[in-house]
Amino acid sequence: MNIFVCIKQVPDTEATLSVKDGKTINENNIKWIISPYDEYAIEEALKVKEKTPESNVTLITLGPKRCESALRSGLAMGAENAIHIETEEHIDNKTIARAIAYAIKQEGDYNLIFIGKQAIDDDAFLTHIYIAEYLGIPVATNVTLFKYESEKVFVEREIDGGEKEKIEMTTPCVIGAAKGLNTPRYPSLMGMMKAKKIPIKKLSLQDLEIEEIDNKIIIEKLFAPAEKPQGKIIEGEIENAVKELVRVLKDEVKVL
Amino acid sequence: MANIGIYVELKEDKLKKSNKEAISLAKRSEKDVYVIIFTNNLDQHLDELKGIKNIIQIKDQDLTYQPDYYSDTIANIIKDYNLNDFIGICSAQGKDLFPRIAAKIDASLVNDCIEIDFKNNSITKPVFAGRLLAKYRVENEFKMYTIRPNVFPVQAFGSEENPEIITKELNKKELKTKIVDIIKSDLKKIDLTEADIIVSGGRGMKEKENFKILEDIAQLLNAGVGASRAAVDAGFATSDMQVGQTGKVVNPKLYIACGVPGAIQHFAGMKTSKVIVAINKDSEAPIFKKADYGIVGDLFKIVPLLKKELENILE
Numbered sequence: 001m002n003i004f005v006c007i008k009q010v011p012d013t014e015a016t017l018s019v020k021d022g023k024t025i026n027e028n029n030i031k032w033i034i035s036p037y038d039e040y041a042i043e044e045a046l047k048v049k050e051k052t053p054e055s056n057v058t059l060i061t062l063g064p065k066r067c068e069s070a071l072r073s074g075l076a077m078g079a080e081n082a083i084h085i086e087t088e089e090h091i092d093n094k095t096i097a098r099a100i101a102y103a104i105k106q107e108g109d110y111n112l113i114f115i116g117k118q119a120i121d122d123d124a125f126l127t128h129i130y131i132a133e134y135l136g137i138p139v140a141t142n143v144t145l146f147k148y149e150s151e152k153v154f155v156e157r158e159i160d161g162g163e164k165e166k167i168e169m170t171t172p173c174v175i176g177a178a179k180g181l182n183t184p185r186y187p188s189l190m191g192m193m194k195a196k197k198i199p200i201k202k203l204s205l206q207d208l209e210i211e212e213i214d215n216k217i218i219i220e221k222l223f224a225p226a227e228k229p230q231g232k233i234i235e236g237e238i239e240n241a242v243k244e245l246v247r248v249l250k251d252e253v254k255v256l
Numbered sequence: 257m258a259n260i261g262i263y264v265e266l267k268e269d270k271l272k273k274s275n276k277e278a279i280s281l282a283k284r285s286e287k288d289v290y291v292i293i294f295t296n297n298l299d300q301h302l303d304e305l306k307g308i309k310n311i312i313q314i315k316d317q318d319l320t321y322q323p324d325y326y327s328d329t330i331a332n333i334i335k336d337y338n339l340n341d342f343i344g345i346c347s348a349q350g351k352d353l354f355p356r357i358a359a360k361i362d363a364s365l366v367n368d369c370i371e372i373d374f375k376n377n378s379i380t381k382p383v384f385a386g387r388l389l390a391k392y393r394v395e396n397e398f399k400m401y402t403i404r405p406n407v408f409p410v411q412a413f414g415s416e417e418n419p420e421i422i423t424k425e426l427n428k429k430e431l432k433t434k435i436v437d438i439i440k441s442d443l444k445k446i447d448l449t450e451a452d453i454i455v456s457g458g459r460g461m462k463e464k465e466n467f468k469i470l471e472d473i474a475q476l477l478n479a480g481v482g483a484s485r486a487a488v489d490a491g492f493a494t495s496d497m498q499v500g501q502t503g504k505v506v507n508p509k510l511y512i513a514c515g516v517p518g519a520i521q522h523f524a525g526m527k528t529s530k531v532i533v534a535i536n537k538d539s540e541a542p543i544f545k546k547a548d549y550g551i552v553g554d555l556f557k558i559v560p561l562l563k564k565e566l567e568n569i570l571e
Contacts, residue, residue, distance in 0.1 A: 013501050013521050017387055025388070036502050094364070120501060122383050122390070125351045125367045126358075133359030138432035141352050144495070159348040160267075160449065162441035162496045168434045179502055180495040216364040220378065221391040231532070231547040233539075241551045242561040245533065248549060250569055255453070255510040255531050256477070 001055035004104050005045045005079065006115040006131065007038040009063055009070035013120065019222050024090075034070045037116025040177040043184040044146055045114045046078045052148070055111075056080045060103060062096050064088045068200060075195035076187030082200045083107075085208065092215045093122075097130030102208040105135065110172050112148070117141050117176035132174035140167045141176035260285050260374070261339030263330060264293040264305075265349055271304050273450050274345045277408040282343055283307065284411070285374045290337055292330060294319050298421065307413025309420065312337070316426035321349060322435055327356035329427040334361055334398065341374055346402035347449065354402050363398035368505075370407045385501035385524035405450045406507040407528075441496075446480035448499065453510045456482035456499055456526070457492065460515020460536060460555055464492045469559045470514060476566050482506065482526075484516045500525035514555045518543025535559065 011017065012031040020026040034042070042059070049055045058081040059074040061067045071082040085099055104110050113135075115128040125141075132139030144164070145156035153169045158178060187195070205213070234241045234248075250256040260282045265272045282289045290310040295301060298313050305311060314329055334342055334357070342357075344350040346368045358365035371380035376393075379401065383390045448454060455470045455477070467481065474481045483493035485500055499506050501521035511529035515536060516522060523546055526532070534547035535555045544550045551558055 011384070013385075017384055019388065025384075092364075094359075120385060123368065123381075123385065126355050126365065129352075129355035130359050133356060139356075140433055142348060156439065157348075157352075158496055159438075161447040162445035162494070164439040165435050166437040166439060168436050169432065173433075179498070216394060216396045217366065218393045218395065219390060220393050222383070222388055223391075225382075225386065225389050225527075228527070228532075228546060228548070230545065231534075231550055233544060233550045233552060238551065238553045238558055239561060241553075242558060242565050245549055245551060246562070246565045246569060249510065249531065249533070253531050253548075256566075256569070 001048075001052050001111045002107070002109050003045045003048060003055060003057045004110055004113045005038070005041050005057060005059050005074070006100055006113065006127070007042065007059055007061050007070055007074055008035045008116070008119040008121070009033070009061065009067040010035045010119055010121040019224065023219050023222050025222070032066060032069065034073055035116050035119040035121070037118060037120070037177050037179070039184040040179065040181045041114035041116050041175070042074050042077055042079065043182045044175070044177060045112070046185070047182065048112065048148055049078075058083060058107065060100060061085070062087065062099055071200055072195050073187060075198050076191040077185055078191060080198070082198065083203060084200050085203045085205065087205055089213055090215070090219070091213050092217045093124050093126040094130055095210060095213060095215065097127050098134055099205060099208045099210055100127070101131050101134040103203060106208075112153070112171060113174045114177055115174065117143070117178050128174055128176040135172070135174075137172045137174060138169035139174040139176065140169060142178045143175050144178050144180035146175060146181060257338060258287065258340040259290055259338050260287040260341040261290045261292060261334060261337065261343070263342070263344040263353070264291050265345050265347060266293070266295060269295060269297060271301060272345060272347065274347070274403070274405040276304070276410045277405070278343045278345060278403055279305075279308065279413070280411045281372065281403065281408045283413060285341065287341070287374070290339055292333055294326065294426070305419070310422065311419045312422045312424060314424050314426055316428075319426065320435070322431060323352050323356055323433050324431050325426050325428050326353055327360060328429050329424070331357050331360040332427060333424070334363070340398055342398070342400045344400075344402045346404050350402040354400055358400050361398055363400045364394045364396035365400040365402075366392060366394065367402045369401045369403050372401055372403070382505070385521070386505060386527060387524055404505075404507060446474070446478065448480045448482055448497070448504050448506050451480035451506065451508050453477045453479035453512075454482045454499070454506055454508045454526070454529075455479050455512045455514065456484070456516060457487055457514050458484035458516030458522075459486040459490065460517070461487060461492050466556070467492060469556075469563070473512075473559065473563050473566065476563065476570060484519070484522045513543055513547070514559060516543055517541045518546055
């Protein structure tokens with residue numbers, strides 16, 4: 001079985017973000033990680049591989065040169081192959097999905113495609129569904145439970161209010177991974193050694209028949225939201241402080 | 257003629273709260289507004305759709321949400337009625353449904369919008385979990401948006417003459433992603449993304465059973481119960497309760513954080529709350545820098561006092 005995992009390299013959640021040229025983030029001194037939801041995607045793919053004979057996991061990413069390190073981390077977790085669609089340009093989610101769908105198709109047969117339900121930089125919640133639509137295959141998003149049995153996929157996905165949808169699909173299909181799906185493993189030392197030697201397949205957008213970048217969603221401005229002014233600590237005995245808090249919430253800011 | 261459309265999201269055949277925000281936003285555009293509603297009982301919703309000129313009702317024996325049926329049906333309507341701007345809610349269903357439609361009709365979709373300017377085709381949405389905001393320009397004949405709940409103001413609609421009602425059948429061409437069942441939550445949980453008030457617990461709650469004191473307050477205030485990542489990872493709370501960068505982004509009127517130190521990732525998920533209250537024993541906790549009001553002290557003493565005081569004023 002051929003399993004693909006699409007991953008994106010993003011700034012670490014602890015990274016201090018600043019804006020450069022009004023449109024992009026300043027990449028100096030940023031620690032880069034695999035987007036956490038994509039890590040759940042890798043882990044689930046590896047779990048399927050371990051249970052299914054003759055299967056392999058191929059990672060695929062799109063982005064500038066630095067993204068190679070994300071692929072290396074994923075290989076160190078246990079994936080066998082990696083594809084890097086290398087581009088320095090900013091392209092919108094649709095074009096990204098088209099490129100990835102095309103690259104997957106080029107590899108031949110594909111059975112399962114795992115990907116995080118969102119990347120934690122642009123928080124677009126789009127790419128996984130677009131990939132599925134472009135490949136014409138089923139997709140479930142926000143998946144917290146995954147089961148595979150003879151070409152059938154059963155998933156649970158979280159919806160609002162703590163409820164879950166139970167979904168059935170046939171392969172090939174796309175799974176948008178969410179928190180709760182699994183606990184991603186750490187790469188082993190041996191895994192890291194092995195990962196260093198695996199060749200990464202490099203592709204350009206031209207290789208994927210994307211000749212011209214035609215972004216329909218264009219960034220105009222990236223900026224920090226207004227900061228809240230420093231709040232107020234209500235001092236005094238806690239009995240009185242609680243009374244005062246409730247009074248303020250009810251009578252002054254009127255949120256009760 | 258370019259029109260504006262809205263997908264009305266129903267939950268158990270009731271309008272979700274944020275539909276009103278979407279309708280108000282559409283009305284302010286001064287374009288002709290069309291709503292698409294999947295229901296066999298339109299009469300019971302007409303009051304809430306007052307002021308809408310065109311209602312497209314989708315009927316079927318079984319209107320259970322199936323993303324393939326719904327997206328095929330809506331995609332056709334958007335094209336047939338020139339709904340060049342199309343709005344929905346950034347809910348679990350909206351995030352599942354809208355990208356499918358956008359792919360089918362080659363529309364451009366932006367999820368989680370907090371500002372939309374229909375004249376200049378510009379949209380603002382949070383990125384990096386709200387640590388930054390991005391303003392985008394959209395250049396496409398068909399533009400789609402899901403809006404963040406609790407952000408756009410609700411206005412009363414002038415009662416126009418009777419709406420024109422167009423009835424359509426559900427398009428059941430193909431079912432690839434098949435929803436076979438819904439697992440209800442054992443507790444009747446308030447949807448955090450739409451909640452007006454959220455009471456939230458962190459590592460300082462110490463154990464799972466202690467969340468009961470937060471649930472008591474939540475019940476009094478008809479509030480949702482949230483949790484920090486640390487509380488979820490420690491098993492005190494379930495992952496659907498997590499607020500923050502890798503959890504839910506919430507936007508209530510009042511957010512009460514109990515025993516939450518206030519990591520940057522947690523803050524990312526709740527900082528747009530109108531009023532933030534922090535209760536924590538560590539006066540140096542970062543949450544106090546971000547909260548509007550704080551009380552320093554033992555939450556296990558303060559929360560019960562708060563409950564008593566709330567009972568007093570709510571009587």
